[in-house]
Amino acid sequence: MAEFLQFAFSGLTVGAVYALVALGFTLIYNASDVINFAQGEFVMLGGMATVFLSLAGVPVPLAALIAVAATTVVGLALYKLAIDPARGASAVTLIIITIGASIFLRGVASIVFDKRFHSLPHWFGDRPLTVAGASVLPQSLVVLAGALVIVVLLWAFFERTLFGKAVLATAANRVAAKLSGIDTGFVVGFSFAVSAAIGAVAGVLVTPITLTSFDVGTLLALKGFAAAMLGGMGHPVGAVVGGLVVGLLEAFGAGYISSQYKDAMAFIVILAVLFAMPNGLFGRTRIERV
Amino acid sequence: MSDVLLSVENLRSSYGRIEALHGVSLEVRRGEIVTLVGGNGAGKTTLMRAISGVQPVTAGLIRFKGEAIGRVDAHRRVALGIAQVPEGRQVFAPLSVADNLRLGAWSRKDEGVAADIEDIYRQFPVLREKRDLQAGGLSGGQQQMLALGRALMAKPELILLDEPSMGLAPILVEQIFEAIAGLKARGITVLLVEQNAMQALAIADRGYVIETGTITHSGEGRALLDDPKVRGAYLGV
Numbered sequence: 085m086a087e088f089l090q091f092a093f094s095g096l097t098v099g100a101v102y103a104l105v106a107l108g109f110t111l112i113y114n115a116s117d118v119i120n121f122a123q124g125e126f127v128m129l130g131g132m133a134t135v136f137l138s139l140a141g142v143p144v145p146l147a148a149l150i151a152v153a154a155t156t157v158v159g160l161a162l163y164k165l166a167i168d169p170a171r172g173a174s175a176v177t178l179i180i181i182t183i184g185a186s187i188f189l190r191g192v193a194s195i196v197f198d199k200r201f202h203s204l205p206h207w208f209g210d211r212p213l214t215v216a217g218a219s220v221l222p223q224s225l226v227v228l229a230g231a232l233v234i235v236v237l238l239w240a241f242f243e244r245t246l247f248g249k250a251v252l253a254t255a256a257n258r259v260a261a262k263l264s265g266i267d268t269g270f271v272v273g274f275s276f277a278v279s280a281a282i283g284a285v286a287g288v289l290v291t292p293i294t295l296t297s298f299d300v301g302t303l304l305a306l307k308g309f310a311a312a313m314l315g316g317m318g319h320p321v322g323a324v325v326g327g328l329v330v331g332l333l334e335a336f337g338a339g340y341i342s343s344q345y346k347d348a349m350a351f352i353v354i355l356a357v358l359f360a361m362p363n364g365l366f367g368r369t370r371i372e373r374v
Numbered sequence: 375m376s377d378v379l380l381s382v383e384n385l386r387s388s389y390g391r392i393e394a395l396h397g398v399s400l401e402v403r404r405g406e407i408v409t410l411v412g413g414n415g416a417g418k419t420t421l422m423r424a425i426s427g428v429q430p431v432t433a434g435l436i437r438f439k440g441e442a443i444g445r446v447d448a449h450r451r452v453a454l455g456i457a458q459v460p461e462g463r464q465v466f467a468p469l470s471v472a473d474n475l476r477l478g479a480w481s482r483k484d485e486g487v488a489a490d491i492e493d494i495y496r497q498f499p500v501l502r503e504k505r506d507l508q509a510g511g512l513s514g515g516q517q518q519m520l521a522l523g524r525a526l527m528a529k530p531e532l533i534l535l536d537e538p539s540m541g542l543a544p545i546l547v548e549q550i551f552e553a554i555a556g557l558k559a560r561g562i563t564v565l566l567v568e569q570n571a572m573q574a575l576a577i578a579d580r581g582y583v584i585e586t587g588t589i590t591h592s593g594e595g596r597a598l599l600d601d602p603k604v605r606g607a608y609l610g611v
Contacts, residue, residue, distance in 0.1 A: 246476060246480075249469060249473050249476065249477055250477060250480060252466070252468065252469055253469060253473075253474075253477050256466045256467055256468050256469065257466055257467070259428050259464065260460060260464035260465070260466065261466075261477075262427070262428055262448040262449050263426055263428065263448065263458045263460060263464075263525075264452065264477050264478050264480050264481075264524060264528070265449050265452030265453060265481030265528060266449055266477065266480050267447070267449045268449070
């Protein structure tokens with residue numbers, strides 16, 4: 085039982101990070117039909133920039149803030165410099181552009197930062213708490229709480245603000261949104277910025293546990309993508325559930341089968357979803373009268 | 375009545391290499407209902423989309439209140455006073471009826487939005503009943519009312535209506551045409567595209583006939599209705 089709980093805790097922790105990456109995918113996909121494979125690089129940038137700023141003497145909390153802000157600017161720049169100029173290109177073309185951006189960001193990070201692994205201090209110390217025989221790092225709870233706060237903020241934004249509704253309207257019908265006076269280009273740019281910020285926050289939260297380096301983004305993007313597919317692409321609740329499920333599968337797979345298959349779990353999920361339910365868990369076909 | 379609100383001069387527009395509008399010119403004066411009739415693929419919808427800015431134009435001029443607006447982004451044209459009810463209604467399906475109406479007023483800065491939503495509900499009581507339901511679940515006629523209400527929420531001076539009666543039961547078509555006549559009474563200028571040419575010309579001050587991307591006839595609504603060539607081609611009599 086203690087073992088089971090142990091796997092569950094570590095699964096939920098990484099799952100929360102996958103959920104945030106999947107949410108980033110979802111936001112951009114809904115606003116623009118683009119699957120942004122540079123999403124994992126946002127997580128890397130958040131962690132790496134915090135590490136190097138704190139090495140330069142900036143207090144960690146301030147370093148984290150600057151890192152998130154800088155990553156948000158990178159997200160906006162990705163939209164302005166790479167996606168917006170290709171306006172009117174097919175979604176596949178845009179997706180390939182994001183893959184290029186991902187490789188580019190990784191390359192720049194390996195030069196600006198370095199190629200080693202780095203960590204950050206745990207927020208509340210690294211002495212594990214014991215819950216029913218399983219040990220939990222306080223930082224794991226920080227990751228889960230942070231993910232929860234982001235989900236609640238996003239929910240409030242979409243449900244309670246008119247700008248949130250305008251983003252949803254753009255996702256539902258871009259032409260009609262323009263005809264209602266909504267600046268859809270701004271909405272898409274905003275989605276890139278928010279996705280980048282969410283990714284960076286995830287990077288800041290999880291780096292004390294999982295460490296970070298210039299190339300952690302690739303696998304994170306693939307696992308977040310698996311999570312988004314499992315939940316149903318474009319479905320925010322699905323993204324969160326999908327992220328947690330992928331994280332749990334990974335932890336249980338590593339614990340009960342073999343840790344060598346840990347990274348394979350995400351790919352098994354992608355294949356299973358494609359074979360069995362291409363719409364994902366929550367992506368039911370919508371009923372719509374015309 | 376001779377105050378020109380919208381003028382289109384020699385407008386050309388293409389889909390890839392295929393030109394859909396071969397130099398279309400027309401005029402809409404303030405306070406008028408102008409109807410554009412023509413068969414499928416004649417370029418009616420392309421023209422409407424070009425005026426509202428969601429269809430690229432290759433040549434020609436669009437003037438609104440005397441200003442050339444050809445280079446103005448679509449979303450800014452709404453703020454200038456042009457609202458379009460697109461073909462096939464295009465309501466925001468996953469959003470509630472009330473949110474659809476609120477978003478119609480997106481480009482407005484004034485405080486009167488809530489009162490204007492009340493006004494739309496008075497005009498179309500069924501929308502009040504369904505205000506918290508998803509727009510995608512409304513019937514075709516209700517969606518058409520919502521699409522019209524959403525466009526009206528922008529407080530337009532000119533409203534572009536693309537096939538508002540398409541796919542509706544005759545009793546609803548009646549209601550929609552009454553609502554259009556009501557727009558004129560409220561001082562809103564209307565450019566109407568319709569397959570239902572007989573009824574559309576009957577409520578129009580003037581009309582244009584478009585064939586394969588070119589205007590072929592124009593005149594007063596009544597006169598076009600009585601023109602034997604127009605009758606033969608578009609009214610099925």
